[in-house]
Amino acid sequence: MEVLSLLADGMLLSLQPLNLMMILIGVTVGLFIGAMPGLGSVNGVAILLPVTFLVPPGSAIIFLAAIYYGAMYGGAISSITLGIPGASTAVATTFDGRPLARQGKASLALVTAALASFVGGTIANILFTLFAPVLATVALSFGPPEVFALMLLAFATFVGLGGDDIPKTVFSICFGLVLGAVGFDQISGAPRLVLFDYNGFLQGIGFLVLAIGVYGIGEMLWTIEQTRGEVKTTTPKMTAKGMAADTKEATKRGWKGTMIGSFLGFFVGILPAAGATPGSLMSYGVAKMLSRKPEEFGKGHPDGVAAPEAANNSASTGSMLPMLTLGIPGSPTTAILLGGMVIWGLVPGPRLFVDETEFVWGLIGSFYISNLAAVLMNLAFIPVFIWMLRMPFTILAPMIFVLSIAGGYAATRDMFDIWLMVGFGLGAFFLRKFDYPLAPAVLAIVLGPIAEPTLRQSLLLSSGDPSIFFTRPVAGPITIIALILIFLPAIKLLRRKRNTQKKPA
Amino acid sequence: MITRRSILALTSATLFATTPMIAHAEDWQPRKPIDFVIMAGPGGGADQIARYIQSVAEQKDLTNRPLVPNNKGGGSGAEALIHVNSASDPDHTILVTLNSFFTTPLRQKNLGIDIQSFTPVAMMGVDPFVLWVHKDSGITAFDDYVAKVKEMGGEYVMGGTGAGQEDSIVIAFMSGAYDLDIKYIPYDGGGAVAKDLAGQQIMASVNNPAEAKGFYEAGDFTPLLAFSDERMPAYPDVPTIKELGHDFSYYNQRAVVGAPGMSDEAAAYYQTLFTEIYNSDEWQSYLTSESLSPLWMDASEQRDYWALQVENHQKLLAALGE
Numbered sequence: 001m002e003v004l005s006l007l008a009d010g011m012l013l014s015l016q017p018l019n020l021m022m023i024l025i026g027v028t029v030g031l032f033i034g035a036m037p038g039l040g041s042v043n044g045v046a047i048l049l050p051v052t053f054l055v056p057p058g059s060a061i062i063f064l065a066a067i068y069y070g071a072m073y074g075g076a077i078s079s080i081t082l083g084i085p086g087a088s089t090a091v092a093t094t095f096d097g098r099p100l101a102r103q104g105k106a107s108l109a110l111v112t113a114a115l116a117s118f119v120g121g122t123i124a125n126i127l128f129t130l131f132a133p134v135l136a137t138v139a140l141s142f143g144p145p146e147v148f149a150l151m152l153l154a155f156a157t158f159v160g161l162g163g164d165d166i167p168k169t170v171f172s173i174c175f176g177l178v179l180g181a182v183g184f185d186q187i188s189g190a191p192r193l194v195l196f197d198y199n200g201f202l203q204g205i206g207f208l209v210l211a212i213g214v215y216g217i218g219e220m221l222w223t224i225e226q227t228r229g230e231v232k233t234t235t236p237k238m239t240a241k242g243m244a245a246d247t248k249e250a251t252k253r254g255w256k257g258t259m260i261g262s263f264l265g266f267f268v269g270i271l272p273a274a275g276a277t278p279g280s281l282m283s284y285g286v287a288k289m290l291s292r293k294p295e296e297f298g299k300g301h302p303d304g305v306a307a308p309e310a311a312n313n314s315a316s317t318g319s320m321l322p323m324l325t326l327g328i329p330g331s332p333t334t335a336i337l338l339g340g341m342v343i344w345g346l347v348p349g350p351r352l353f354v355d356e357t358e359f360v361w362g363l364i365g366s367f368y369i370s371n372l373a374a375v376l377m378n379l380a381f382i383p384v385f386i387w388m389l390r391m392p393f394t395i396l397a398p399m400i401f402v403l404s405i406a407g408g409y410a411a412t413r414d415m416f417d418i419w420l421m422v423g424f425g426l427g428a429f430f431l432r433k434f435d436y437p438l439a440p441a442v443l444a445i446v447l448g449p450i451a452e453p454t455l456r457q458s459l460l461l462s463s464g465d466p467s468i469f470f471t472r473p474v475a476g477p478i479t480i481i482a483l484i485l486i487f488l489p490a491i492k493l494l495r496r497k498r499n500t501q502k503k504p505a
Numbered sequence: 506m507i508t509r510r511s512i513l514a515l516t517s518a519t520l521f522a523t524t525p526m527i528a529h530a531e532d533w534q535p536r537k538p539i540d541f542v543i544m545a546g547p548g549g550g551a552d553q554i555a556r557y558i559q560s561v562a563e564q565k566d567l568t569n570r571p572l573v574p575n576n577k578g579g580g581s582g583a584e585a586l587i588h589v590n591s592a593s594d595p596d597h598t599i600l601v602t603l604n605s606f607f608t609t610p611l612r613q614k615n616l617g618i619d620i621q622s623f624t625p626v627a628m629m630g631v632d633p634f635v636l637w638v639h640k641d642s643g644i645t646a647f648d649d650y651v652a653k654v655k656e657m658g659g660e661y662v663m664g665g666t667g668a669g670q671e672d673s674i675v676i677a678f679m680s681g682a683y684d685l686d687i688k689y690i691p692y693d694g695g696g697a698v699a700k701d702l703a704g705q706q707i708m709a710s711v712n713n714p715a716e717a718k719g720f721y722e723a724g725d726f727t728p729l730l731a732f733s734d735e736r737m738p739a740y741p742d743v744p745t746i747k748e749l750g751h752d753f754s755y756y757n758q759r760a761v762v763g764a765p766g767m768s769d770e771a772a773a774y775y776q777t778l779f780t781e782i783y784n785s786d787e788w789q790s791y792l793t794s795e796s797l798s799p800l801w802m803d804a805s806e807q808r809d810y811w812a813l814q815v816e817n818h819q820k821l822l823a824a825l826g827e
Contacts, residue, residue: 140704144690184580187691189612189667191580203577203584272700326703327719328696338556349719457690461662 006357007129010365013358014062018055022063023366027374030070031381035077037084037212037407045333057346058359062366064337065320069121069370072276072313073378076113077385080305081106082400084216084407088446089276089312091211092284095439096297096304098219103300106389107242107382112250112302113309114378116258120310121371123262124269124317129364133353136325139270144457145468147271149478151451154278156485157285158440166489168436176444179205186453198416207277209408209417210424210445214438216404217425220397222432227393243382250302257287257303258310265311269318272328276315278450281443283311289485298439317367324352324360533596533770535570540598544585544605545666546578546694550632550713554759555601558629558779561787567778572599578693581605581667586618595764596771599626603757604671607811607818612669620815624763624772625807627779629788630797631756632713633733634675635743637726639705647729647744650709651683659686664698664707667691669822672698675711675732675755677825682751702726713757714739714796732756739796758814759797760807776804 013019029048045064055063075090080097093113100109127135142150159169182193183204194201261283268279287307288297297304316333323334327349341348346356353360391399408421428438462468469479541559545551552574559572577585582605592598600606600623610618638644644653654661665672668691680687690707692698695716702710703720710717714737720726728743734754736745746753761779763772782788783801792799802810 140700143701143704143706184584186579186667186693189581189583189609189669191583191613202580202587204579272697322700326700328700338553347719350723350725351719453693457692460688460690463688 003129006361007365009358010361010363011368012365013058013362014366014369019059019062019362019366020369022055022059023066023370023373024377026063026066027070027073027370027377030067030072031074031077031374031377033067034071034074034087034090035385037078037082037216037403045337057341058362061337061341061359061363062370065363065366066370066373068316068333068337069313069367069374070377072121072316073114073117073374075312076117076305076309077110078403080109080113081385081389082216082396082403083219084400084404085208085211088207088211089280089316090308091215091277091442092280092308092311092439093305094215095284095308096299096301098215099298099300100302100305101389105300107386108246108249108302109300109305110382110385111243111246111379112254112305114375114382115247115250116254116261116306116310117313117378118371118375119258120262120265120312120314121317121367121374123310124266124314125364125367125371127266128317128321128367132321132325135270135321136350139272139322139326141474142271144454144461145472145475146478148451148454148458149469149475149482150268150271151278151447151454153478153482153485154282154285154443154447155451156482157282157289158443159486159489165435165437169440172431172437172440173444176210176441177448179210179441180445180448181452187456203414204449205420205445206417207442207445209421211442212404212408213421213424214428214442216400216407217422218428218432218438220400220404221425221429223393224397225429243379250306254302254306256291257283257305257307260287260290261307261310261312262314265314266318268311269315270321272319272322272326275319276312277446279315279318280308280312281446283307285443313371320363320367324348324363325350533768533774535568535597535771535774537594537597538570538573539568540575540592540594541572542575542577542585542589542598542600544578544582544600544602546576546696550695550715550757551601551603551759552576552694552696553715554629557791558601558761558782558788561782561785562778564787565781565785567781570597580609581612581670582609583613583616583618586610587616589623589762589764590618592764595624595766596768598764598767599775600762600764602760602762604674604814604818606758606760606762607814608669608671608674608822611815611818611822619765620811621808622765624765624767625804625811626761626763626772626775627783628800628802628807628810629759629761629779629783630792631758631800632715632795632797633731633737633754633756634671634711635714635717635728635732635737635740636679636709636711636730637702637717637721637728638709639702640725640727641705642708642727644729645727647749650729651685654683654685654687660688661686661709662688662690662707663709663711664690664692664701665711666695666698667693669825671755671757672711674818674821674825678751678753678755678821679711679730679746681824682746682753718795733798737796738793756798772804 045067048067071087072089075087076093079085079090079093080101083094083098085091085094097109155173182201185192191202264283264286265279268282269276284304284307287303288294291303319334322328323338338348346359405418408418431438458468470476541555543552543555555574559574562568562572577588585600586609589598589600606620610616610620638650644650663676665676673689676687676689695712698710699712699716699720701707703725717726728740731737731740731743731745732755733745763775
């Protein structure tokens, strides 16, 4: 097969000493940048872009891709050990990663994250290698109605979960949607919900501001209140034998989430509007929905770590696809990679695969090698990350607080956002006391700003007729599945009521 | 026609004439990374240019601190204008503009933006607009396009950037001139518009050549009409709307401006920096390959140009009913 020989050439290219060195440095740097709260792959790639001018273009893009990969792995680390998402793509990882760490199973969570990321990356690479041109057409067939239908499906996976308090979940989603609507309206350009006329609200409420507020500050306050500062210090195992046992358990209890995340993440990633964050959140929702024990999600289920981690890695490979084949970046990080490519005289777009065969396959080959390098590096560093957890809580808690504030400031460079973050942290603490789930609000603030404009664009297309979501060949089935999922719990509830009414009669 | 050589001569003359000022400006250097704000989302024309400029600066090692691109495309660029207008450190904040630099403050007076308070840095070029259709539509000439739009009776769908922005102005003029009834779908940037034309979610667009070039070269897009003053060298067979008897041309400005309140020393530093980038082989070849027109101006000429553009856009927006 021609594709395979091209790929083999590409892999050989990335195994050349210089390129291999770039990969190793790239994934290590990426791993640590990703692990810093607030700093994500975007910052890493932007900061290190100048370094790449010292080497030939092929090696440079390999270096940037390696950082991107490393950061995707690294994001999970602070999500699990500290409970603060290291990057927006790793928010869903905190849902189950943090509970696992508190049960003294941090190493299990970290191993699961690393392995799931590896599988996600590998599956995405294989899909990329075999179907890149076809998938580019799939991405193009997603117009506004299809994207909206997909967003509806994402919300449905979060509402339609049995067990949770549905009215509270809906409230939480609505709260997130309102926060997501703050700022400028894309369609009319008019400002909305500028509370108290603060200019800070004009820029909208950043997703990281909410996520760090809720998970960094809110979570810490909750822990302090629950334990009165006397957190049981767990001594996590970090022996080779322990790691082997973790690997076994991760494989056994996380494979399903990994598979869901790998395919769903890749698919969401190739859509230019979406990127890795929605992909990982959706995969978490779907994994919970399809699980035989959905009630264990949120309390420390390996599938809950595996699904978002497999998805964010898979999606980051996926988002390279619209960048390379259409010249449209699927994520902020790929936007920077795109800028890098232009200066090296490479024109991303439909002709790239034909005109620059060697470059394209060298890059794809390096994805495979980077992914392998990243998983090995990550596994090697796990004992170091575990060591952080052995710190007494009285030291760890202030550290988390400082990291949250510093990370939040690094991301937005705006003091207004810091105050907002503290506000969200306090709010999250009280909402949690009243048993409101917070994950749906975080999901809504990510997906709301994608869903709203596409809904309005679709209705403009159809002159206000909502049947556009049902009649289009791709949007139709997605919308119907989403609606079924949304109403399923209500139907179940009605049936249960009828059954209980029947019994006494 | 201004040649590269004459620009160089002009610049060196300016340098000579203002040696004391430049020597003084040499004293000022950025002390931290420069906030390089972009008035548009990732992927569109303005974003491509900003990233290209950043890459040139990095590659040639022109700045001692990096330019850090910062996309703020919300509210037709209002987000970026507010961010720069209230910058806490005006000496380290610069903005890549497009025409929403003129239209957004006009449409939203409550933002309190006075563009004349911004600091002129450099006019890197102006970007023309072209009418594109997908090749599968079978339309190859502008006349066929007009006939098709009329036949569809209000169902012909075009995409473009937000309401009151460049694309909508161009499309509104064309619709008025040919009595066309077009359904307009706003997007958050030119990149998304081009992608949805490639996927035939919309039927036509007025993308800048830079945004549509990849799809044109792959044979997916057909250019029908140019909104430039003269025919473009890269598209010699495409007529201009002027040739068809309408006195209209429209360009998107690709200029760099500094935050209000920037010190003269910092302004001189950025003016020297961007002059150097403008004169680089990289930028000059970018202008050619992406069909931009050069329109070099010094600082005071830029201020006059802003005033003229505000006046022109006032008329255009009034005609749009904004």
